[in-house]
Amino acid sequence: MSGKEAGCAVFIDRQLAGPYGDFERLYMHGPFQDGIPQQGDQSPLTPRQRYRIGLAALNDHCRNELGAPFADLSEEQRDRVLSQLEADEIKLDDIDTPLFFEAILQNTMEGFFADPIYGGNRDMASWRMLGFPGARYDYRDYIERHNEDLGLEPVSIAGRSDWNTQG
Amino acid sequence: MVVGLGWAGAIIANGLVDAGLSVVGVERGPWRDTAKDFNIASVTDELRYSQRQELMLRTAQNTITMRNNPSQTALPMRKWGSFHPGNGTGGAGNHWAGITFRFQPEEFHLRSHLEERYGADSIPDELSLQDWGTDWNEMEPHYDAFEKIAGTSGRAANLISGRQAGGNPFEGVRANDYPTPPLKQPYSPTLFADTAREMGYKPFPVPSSLVSQTYTNPLGVTMGPCTFCGFCTNYGCANYSKASAITTVLPALIRKDNFEARTHCEVLRVTTDSDGRRATGIVYVDSAGRQWEQPAEIVVVAAFTFENVRLMLMSGIGEAYDPATRRGTTGRNYAYQTANSVQLFFDDKNFNPFIGAGAVGMGIDEFNNDNFDHSGLGFFGGGSTRVTPIGAAPIQARPTPPGTPRWGSQWKRATVDNYASTMSIGCEASNYSSPNNYLSLDPTYRDRLGRPLLRITFDFTDNDLKMAQYVTGKVVEIAKRMNPRQMIPSPRTGPWDGRPYQSSHVVGGFIMGVDPSTSSVNKYLQVWDVPNLFVVGASAFPQNPGYNPTGTVGALAFKAADAITKHYLRNPGEMIST
Numbered sequence: 001m002s003g004k005e006a007g008c009a010v011f012i013d014r015q016l017a018g019p020y021g022d023f024e025r026l027y028m029h030g031p032f033q034d035g036i037p038q039q040g041d042q043s044p045l046t047p048r049q050r051y052r053i054g055l056a057a058l059n060d061h062c063r064n065e066l067g068a069p070f071a072d073l074s075e076e077q078r079d080r081v082l083s084q085l086e087a088d089e090i091k092l093d094d095i096d097t098p099l100f101f102e103a104i105l106q107n108t109m110e111g112f113f114a115d116p117i118y119g120g121n122r123d124m125a126s127w128r129m130l131g132f133p134g135a136r137y138d139y140r141d142y143i144e145r146h147n148e149d150l151g152l153e154p155v156s157i158a159g160r161s162d163w164n165t166q167g
Numbered sequence: 168m169v170v171g172l173g174w175a176g177a178i179i180a181n182g183l184v185d186a187g188l189s190v191v192g193v194e195r196g197p198w199r200d201t202a203k204d205f206n207i208a209s210v211t212d213e214l215r216y217s218q219r220q221e222l223m224l225r226t227a228q229n230t231i232t233m234r235n236n237p238s239q240t241a242l243p244m245r246k247w248g249s250f251h252p253g254n255g256t257g258g259a260g261n262h263w264a265g266i267t268f269r270f271q272p273e274e275f276h277l278r279s280h281l282e283e284r285y286g287a288d289s290i291p292d293e294l295s296l297q298d299w300g301t302d303w304n305e306m307e308p309h310y311d312a313f314e315k316i317a318g319t320s321g322r323a324a325n326l327i328s329g330r331q332a333g334g335n336p337f338e339g340v341r342a343n344d345y346p347t348p349p350l351k352q353p354y355s356p357t358l359f360a361d362t363a364r365e366m367g368y369k370p371f372p373v374p375s376s377l378v379s380q381t382y383t384n385p386l387g388v389t390m391g392p393c394t395f396c397g398f399c400t401n402y403g404c405a406n407y408s409k410a411s412a413i414t415t416v417l418p419a420l421i422r423k424d425n426f427e428a429r430t431h432c433e434v435l436r437v438t439t440d441s442d443g444r445r446a447t448g449i450v451y452v453d454s455a456g457r458q459w460e461q462p463a464e465i466v467v468v469a470a471f472t473f474e475n476v477r478l479m480l481m482s483g484i485g486e487a488y489d490p491a492t493r494r495g496t497t498g499r500n501y502a503y504q505t506a507n508s509v510q511l512f513f514d515d516k517n518f519n520p521f522i523g524a525g526a527v528g529m530g531i532d533e534f535n536n537d538n539f540d541h542s543g544l545g546f547f548g549g550g551s552t553r554v555t556p557i558g559a560a561p562i563q564a565r566p567t568p569p570g571t572p573r574w575g576s577q578w579k580r581a582t583v584d585n586y587a588s589t590m591s592i593g594c595e596a597s598n599y600s601s602p603n604n605y606l607s608l609d610p611t612y613r614d615r616l617g618r619p620l621l622r623i624t625f626d627f628t629d630n631d632l633k634m635a636q637y638v639t640g641k642v643v644e645i646a647k648r649m650n651p652r653q654m655i656p657s658p659r660t661g662p663w664d665g666r667p668y669q670s671s672h673v674v675g676g677f678i679m680g681v682d683p684s685t686s687s688v689n690k691y692l693q694v695w696d697v698p699n700l701f702v703v704g705a706s707a708f709p710q711n712p713g714y715n716p717t718g719t720v721g722a723l724a725f726k727a728a729d730a731i732t733k734h735y736l737r738n739p740g741e742m743i744s745t
Contacts, residue, residue: 020219023245024227025219025220025225025226025227026225026226026227026245026246027226027227027230027243027244027245028227028245029243029612029613031611033240033242035239035240035242036235036239037664037666038233038235038662038663038664038665038666039233039234039242039244039665040244040245040246040248040665040666041245041246042242042245079575082574086573105573105574108574109562109565110214110218110562113213113560113561113562113565114213114214114218114562115211115212115213115214117212118214126561127561129579129583130561130582130583130586130587131586131587132521132559132560132561132586133521134211135211135212136211136396136521137207137211137394137396137398137405137406138394138395138396139394139395139396139397139521139522140351140392140394140395142519142522143351143352143353143395143522144351144352144353145519146353146354146357147354147516147517147518148517148519149517150519157208157209157211157212
C-alpha cells in the first residue's frame with residue numbers, strides 16, 4: 001500500500017488544519033535568524049505556510065522543467081524530482097528546499113505509522129506490515145516468550161473493524 | 168510556599184504539611200490526574216504524546232536559547248529536541264522513563280576522591296568538578312525514603328546485612344532492599360545480560376520506578392504492576408505503575424487541609440527584603456493574566472533545573488556566573504549527560520520490540536564513573552551500560568542499516584526486515600562540569616511575559632569525548648560477542664547538537680557545596696545568605712555522573728524537607744549549622 005492509498009494526504013491535510021498547522025504550541029518570536037545547524041529549525045514559516053509556498057514552488061519548477069505540475073508527472077519523473085529535492089539538487093523559489101522536503105517526509109511517515117484515528121495508516125496497513133500490535137496495553141503474558149512470533153493482530157485506539165461485525 | 172509540583176516540590180510540600188505548616192504550591196502547568204489525563208483508552212497515541220509532545224512544556228510558554236560557546240549567538244530552541252522539560256503537576260516525572268539509580272558514595276566527594284586516587288593535580292583545568300558537601304551516610308536514608316514512596320523495583324547487591332547476588336555490586340551500602348522485586352525481562356536485555364555474564368561482568372536488573380507488583384506506599388497510595396505496554400517514556404502511565412508525583416504523593420497531599428495547589432500560575436520572581444537576605448514571597452501570574460504577590464515565611468523553589476536557575480537569575484539571588492573571571496555562582500557548573508549507543512542488527516532474532524517500558528532492562532556498571540582504573544586513560548568518568556527496550560511505536564522506532572534510502576520500495580523492505588530483529592545497547596555516561604559551560608539570561612529573546620529566556624552555553628569537553636570513545640569501545644566488545652549481522656557504534660561526538668533527543672538530564676547552575684564562593688546552596692539546599700529560601704532539584708548537582716538523576720532529585724527533596732522541619736524551624740531565619 002502506498003502512502004497515498006494509506007491516507008497520508010488526508011492525514012497531512014488534517015494536521016495542517018489543526019494546532020500543528022500554525023505551530024500554535026511553539027516559540028515563534030523573532031528575531032528570526034539563521035544559526036548553526038545544531039540550533040535547529042529557525043524558519044518563521046508555519047507548516048501551513050511551508051506547504052502552501054513549497055507546493056506552489058514545486059509545481060512551478062515541474063511546469064518549467066518538465067512541462068506539467070507534479071501530480072501529472074509519471075511515477076518515474078515524480079520519484080526523480082523527490083530524489084533531487086532530497087539531495088538538495090533543486091532550488092525552489094521562496095522556500096528552504098531541504099527543510100520543505102524534510103517536512104513532507106516526516107509528515108508522510110507520521111501519517112503512515114500513526115494510529116488510524118488521524119486519517120492515515122488505513123486499516124492499520126503499516127502496523128500489519130511491521131508486526132506492530134498497536135494500541136495494546138498489557139504484555140505481561142508475553143514478555144517472557146522470547147524470540148517467537150506472537151501473532152498479535154493490531155488494534156487501533158478506535159478498536160478493530162471485526163469487533164463491530166454484527167451477529 | 169513551594170514553586171513547582173513535580174517530584175521535588177510535591178515531596179517537600181508533603182513533608183512541610185505533615186510538620187504542621189500551611190503550604191501553598193504554585194505550578195505553571197495544569198493539574199494532572201491519571202484517570203482523566205492518561206486514560207487507558209487514549210494514552211497509546213504516539214503522534215499525540217511522542218511526536219507532538221503533548222505532556223511537555225510548550226515552547227510558546229517558555230523555552231531556552233542555546234549555543235556551543237560564547238563566540239556564537241544563542242538562538243531559541245523552538246521545538247524541544249535534545250531534552251523534554253515537563254509541565255503540570257508531576258512535571259517531567261510524568262513522562263520520564265522511571266530509571267531510579269542512586270549515585271555512588273564517591274560521587275558526593277568526587278573532586279577529593281579523584282585527587283586522592285590519581286594525584287592532587289590530576290584533574291584538568293577544563294573540568295570544574297566539585298564535592299557536594301554531603302556524603303553517603305547523610306544521603307542513604309533519603310534515597311531509601313524516595314524508593315519507598317516510588318515503590319522502586321530492583322535487586323540490592325550490597326545490604327548492611329550482607330551481600331547478595333544478582334544486584335549491582337557497585338552500589339553503595341543500603342539499609343534496605345528495593346520495595347518491589349525486579350521486573351520480568353524481555354528478550355533483548357536477557358540476551359545482553361547472558362553475554363555480559365559470560366564475559367565476567369555482573370549484570371543486574373535496572374532499578375525501576377515502574378512497580379513490579381501491587382504496592383501501597385507509606386502515604387497510603389496504591390500502585391498497580393507494570394504491563395510493559397511500550398507507551399512509557401514520553402507518555403503518562405494509565406496503570407498507576409510508573410511512579411510520579413501524581414501517582415505517589417499528590418493524591419495524599421491534596422487531601423490535607425493545610426495544603427493548597429494553585430495551577431496554571433507562573434512564578435515571575437522571588438521577592439526579597441531590601442538587603443536581599445530574606446525572601447519575602449513570590450510574584451506570580453495566574454491563567455487570567457492577573458499578577459499576584461504571595462508572602463511567605465519560607466520559599467522553596469523546586470521547578471525544573473532550567474526554571475530554578477532562571478528564577479534565581481531574574482530574582483537577583485546570588486552573583487551571576489561569569490566564565491571570563493570564573494566568579495559568581497548562579498548559572499555555574501551546568502552539565503548534561505553523554506549519551507552513547509551501539510545498534511545491533513540480527514537476521515535470526517525476534518525481539519518483539521513493542522514489549523517494553525522506560526525502565527525495564529538489564530545493565531552493567533563495570534565502565535561507569537570511577538568503577539575502573541582511569542590511570543593513564545586521559546579522562547575521568549564513565550557510563551551506565553544497559554539494554555532498556557522502551558517500546559517500539561513505529562513513527563520513531565524504525566531502525567534500518569546506514570545507507571538505506573529514506574523512502575520508496577527499498578526503504579519499505581529494509582524497514583520490515585529490521586523492525587523486530589534490531590536492538591541497541593545504550594551507555595548513558597557522565598558529563599563533567601566545565602568553567603565554559605554555564606547558564607545565563609539571554610540578551611535578546613523573551614518569553615510570552617516579556618522576561619528573558621534562559622541561555623545555555625554548552626559543549627562537550629575533551630574529557631567527555633574521550634570517555635565516550637572508550638566506553639563505547641567496551642560496549643562494542645560485548646556487542647560483537649552477541650554476533651549480530653551488523654553493528655553501528657555511536658559514541659557521542661561534538662559539538663552538542665540541540666536537535667536529536669539525548670536526555671532530559673540537565674543539571675547544575677545552582678549547585679550544592681561547602682563554599683559560598685563556588686556554590687549556591689549548602690548541603691541542606693538552603694541558599695547561602697538567604698536562609699529562608701531553599702532551591703531544590705538537579706540544579707544542585709555540581710556535575711553529572713553516569714546515572715539518571717531522578718533518584719537523587721527525590722533524595723535531595725527528602726533531605727531538604729528533613730532539614731527544614733528538623734533544623735530550620737528551630738532557628739528560623741538562620742543558616743542551618745549542624
